[in-house]
Amino acid sequence: MRVTMATSPAKPGQPNEDFTAATPNAAVLLDGAGLAGTTSRCRHGVAWYTRRLGGTLLTSLAGDEDHDLATILADAIGQTAAAHADTCDLDDPGTPSATVVMLRHRGDTLEYLVLADSVLVLDRAGGTPVVVTDDRGERLGKQYRSTVDGLANGTPEHDEALRDFVQTMRAYRNRPGGFWVAAADPQAVNEAITASLPVEDVTAVAMLSDGASRLVDHFELTDWPGLLAILRDDGPAELIRHVRAAEASDPRAGRWPRGKTYDDATAAYCTDLT
Numbered sequence: 396m397r398v399t400m401a402t403s404p405a406k407p408g409q410p411n412e413d414f415t416a417a418t419p420n421a422a423v424l425l426d427g428a429g430l431a432g433t434t435s436r437c438r439h440g441v442a443w444y445t446r447r448l449g450g451t452l453l454t455s456l457a458g459d460e461d462h463d464l465a466t467i468l469a470d471a472i473g474q475t476a477a478a479h480a481d482t483c484d485l486d487d488p489g490t491p492s493a494t495v496v497m498l499r500h501r502g503d504t505l506e507y508l509v510l511a512d513s514v515l516v517l518d519r520a521g522g523t524p525v526v527v528t529d530d531r532g533e534r535l536g537k538q539y540r541s542t543v544d545g546l547a548n549g550t551p552e553h554d555e556a557l558r559d560f561v562q563t564m565r566a567y568r569n570r571p572g573g574f575w576v577a578a579a580d581p582q583a584v585n586e587a588i589t590a591s592l593p594v595e596d597v598t599a600v601a602m603l604s605d606g607a608s609r610l611v612d613h614f615e616l617t618d619w620p621g622l623l624a625i626l627r628d629d630g631p632a633e634l635i636r637h638v639r640a641a642e643a644s645d646p647r648a649g650r651w652p653r654g655k656t657y658d659d660a661t662a663a664y665c666t667d668l669t
Contacts, residue, residue: 401631413661414449444491469581485579532574544652606658631662
């Protein structure tokens, strides 16, 4: 399996809370959840969490072909929680969390897992792409984000409204009727989307944080076949360049209301699957 990838922090010099990496037959992508100015009783931070969880996942995938992806993720969440349970309050709603996308090529089968709203796109020969994501958090957030969306980005009023929105959403994290992410409780994997399919049915796979997928699912500047064409012809870095150009054209988020004018953006593109 060939994997090309690119990642970009929202702002130069700012920690990138995304993570992506690959082995010869597997790939992972994580998008950390956090916002400066909101409370957390974890001293490590979101970037530490995504790198720790992502590294643990990669190690497990490299050496474990006997267990399914959900079991591997549950074990990795448990190990990561244990690594800072003695120093941090993991029951606090602000403890670091992340979305997770996992892909594994095993024999004649392609397996995937998606937890939360990062995106996996399966490119199929002669068919429309299959897009896999869990949008429960997005649908829930629409009930509470009207104030954020009605204010110009970069203003103190918007910053305050965004912090209030994030704090409100944390009350629904990893709870029935809410949305599910990797945090401290391995049981969250029970809400992940998992499936497997014959590898011969898929020509390529794109794994995207929501900072990269926003070119399609928020800005609507192309569609999923168009995004796959950018990845195929020019690679993940060019996809991120398109995203950055769109963000820069709308610095106050008037055309495309959004919490963050710029977001960490990460894409991994997997080919040569057979």
